[in-house]
Amino acid sequence: MSAQTAAASAAKLREHDRLRRALRHGGLLAGTAILAVMILGAVLAPLLAPHDPYDQDLGNRLVNPIWHADGTWVHPLGTDGLGRDYLSRLIYGSRISLLIGFGCALISGVIGSALGVAAGYFGGRVDMAVMFLITTRLSMPVVLVALAAVALVGGSLGVVVWVLGLLIWDRFAVVIRAATQQIRGLEYVTAAQAAGSSTWRILARDVLPNVLDQLLVVATLEVAHAVLLEAALSFLGLGVQPPAPSWGLMVSEAKEHMFFSPWLITLPGVGLFALVLAINLLGDGLRDIAAPRRDR
Amino acid sequence: MLTYTLKRLVLAALVTLTVSVISFGLLRLSGDVAAALAGADATSADVEYLRRHYGLDRPLPIQYLDWLGQALRGDLGQSLYFKQPVAGMIRERLPVTLTIGACGIAFAVLLGIPLGVIAALRPNSWVDRAALTLAVCGQALPSFWFALLMILLFGVVLRWLPISGFERWQHLVMPTVALGYNALPAIMRLTRAGMVEVLRSDYIRTAYAKGLARPAVLFKHGLRNALIPVVSLTAVQLGFMLGGSIVIESVFALHGIGHLAWQSISRRDLPVVQAIVLIISCFYVLITLLADLVNASLDPRIRMGGAR
Numbered sequence: 001m002s003a004q005t006a007a008a009s010a011a012k013l014r015e016h017d018r019l020r021r022a023l024r025h026g027g028l029l030a031g032t033a034i035l036a037v038m039i040l041g042a043v044l045a046p047l048l049a050p051h052d053p054y055d056q057d058l059g060n061r062l063v064n065p066i067w068h069a070d071g072t073w074v075h076p077l078g079t080d081g082l083g084r085d086y087l088s089r090l091i092y093g094s095r096i097s098l099l100i101g102f103g104c105a106l107i108s109g110v111i112g113s114a115l116g117v118a119a120g121y122f123g124g125r126v127d128m129a130v131m132f133l134i135t136t137r138l139s140m141p142v143v144l145v146a147l148a149a150v151a152l153v154g155g156s157l158g159v160v161v162w163v164l165g166l167l168i169w170d171r172f173a174v175v176i177r178a179a180t181q182q183i184r185g186l187e188y189v190t191a192a193q194a195a196g197s198s199t200w201r202i203l204a205r206d207v208l209p210n211v212l213d214q215l216l217v218v219a220t221l222e223v224a225h226a227v228l229l230e231a232a233l234s235f236l237g238l239g240v241q242p243p244a245p246s247w248g249l250m251v252s253e254a255k256e257h258m259f260f261s262p263w264l265i266t267l268p269g270v271g272l273f274a275l276v277l278a279i280n281l282l283g284d285g286l287r288d289i290a291a292p293r294r295d296r
Numbered sequence: 297m298l299t300y301t302l303k304r305l306v307l308a309a310l311v312t313l314t315v316s317v318i319s320f321g322l323l324r325l326s327g328d329v330a331a332a333l334a335g336a337d338a339t340s341a342d343v344e345y346l347r348r349h350y351g352l353d354r355p356l357p358i359q360y361l362d363w364l365g366q367a368l369r370g371d372l373g374q375s376l377y378f379k380q381p382v383a384g385m386i387r388e389r390l391p392v393t394l395t396i397g398a399c400g401i402a403f404a405v406l407l408g409i410p411l412g413v414i415a416a417l418r419p420n421s422w423v424d425r426a427a428l429t430l431a432v433c434g435q436a437l438p439s440f441w442f443a444l445l446m447i448l449l450f451g452v453v454l455r456w457l458p459i460s461g462f463e464r465w466q467h468l469v470m471p472t473v474a475l476g477y478n479a480l481p482a483i484m485r486l487t488r489a490g491m492v493e494v495l496r497s498d499y500i501r502t503a504y505a506k507g508l509a510r511p512a513v514l515f516k517h518g519l520r521n522a523l524i525p526v527v528s529l530t531a532v533q534l535g536f537m538l539g540g541s542i543v544i545e546s547v548f549a550l551h552g553i554g555h556l557a558w559q560s561i562s563r564r565d566l567p568v569v570q571a572i573v574l575i576i577s578c579f580y581v582l583i584t585l586l587a588d589l590v591n592a593s594l595d596p597r598i599r600m601g602g603a604r
Contacts, residue, residue: 027432132307132310132311132314135307135311136311136314136315136318138532138535138580139311139312139315139535139577139580139581139584140315140318140573140577141536141538141539141540141542141573141576141577141580142536142539143539143540143542143543144539144542144554144557144569144572144573144576145322145573147542147557147558147561148322148561148569148573149322151561151562151564152322152325224435224436228438231438231440231441232438232439232440232543235438235440235543236542236543236546236558237562238558238561238562248438248440251438251440251441251444255444258444258447258448259448259452262448265441265444265445265448266445268441269438269441269444269445272438272441273433273436273437273438273441276435276436276438277432277433277436280432280435280436281432284432
């Protein structure tokens, strides 16, 4: 009884300690804040966007943004080459990036952690097979294979999510494999094996919960990775297709106007940069809290 | 060392073979090659003729072995669009991609390792913090956007550098930075982490204790050990760069194999795409193989197969 309360209060203390570290971690806070604003913007896009992001107005092409002398509040960030309101397109664009990022991380996370846990827990031949899969996957150029696959199947949001999700599971597998290998040797796993727990039960109750920290850190990295990859694919014209307001596609469409209307290039890029930076800060912060570095 | 080398060679061969199956499958899954060859206004008799002429009516495994045999002899097939041998087209464009790849990795290594070492020597100093900030921001920059911003600033506003082409060294500056900055944060962070770890170890204390000067300790004993994982990382990053140069080549209108791949994908010129995927994968396998062998010669623990 008293041992239990002691353990419970120790766990509470650890949680408390974690929370305190989280609140003191500047990067983590900044990342969370930016990401929260972006998610809020994406969810509330129909309320926030002043115009329909697909509405073309050829009479009002390339209107200057508000900080130019002839800018107007009708189009605070101006309009693109087809007269579409740029602010509205930027707001709706965050939906695409977020969907791609989290969708891909979910798919690749499931594939990668399944492979990683299997390799780490069973070892031997399973491990060899998984390591071989990882090496093979790493040797294939992601952008090139993704471009070719999207071109073959046809560019749409769903296709891009699946293609990227099926390609970027490697880091999940590598990290979760290493984490599982460490846990496999621990006493509570041996105890569970001795007590006759089924393999599934051990994996679900003893292994998975204990690799969750690392899983979360890799997941944030892969969300960022997927966002950047989608932007690159769409920039090359073989990702999300027009007229969708993908930030990468918007940069690509603005290329022909870049010398006279450079903001058309800079703004979507700032969006991408801020989103990826926020996710990376969040990931770095989570890692620091899970395993505080001694030298910091 | 010999056993290790042989093991690594077998693995490399197996990986290459698997990739060749996948890149072959990519072409065949895409639909009817004969119809693509014949073009839009061909009759079905024409398509049938081409199918038989190119042996596309045979079972897939036979076709694969045939293709692999030719690829091993350096024949990568014909481009559907250019009606030229793919191998020649790739040989013509490979130097461009390899040049910017080599410059890019050199940029990342020559900047990343010194920054990592300085940051490790003075943890939490302003240099460390600045380097970390640079790394975090660098990892969030979309490469195509960074490249366009550089074009706007250095090419259009300041007019310091040419914005496309591939003749003088000035043409290489922006592609090098745009390709290399991506690998820089990882190399820097790993160097820093390795250096911090090594400087805490007993053998560094021993080296100081026996009266060695600081530079000798840092470089001969410290850096040498800290760099072992960096060698592998650099190889991996160089491999990624060759694949990632497709974006940079398209921004700077450089006619390397990345640009060729991009055009060929848009034109559904699948023999070319297939060949380029295979070539880039082979380079990756080769580079990482070399890095592992270098590491094994640096670190006896690896070649003895011990746990690391």
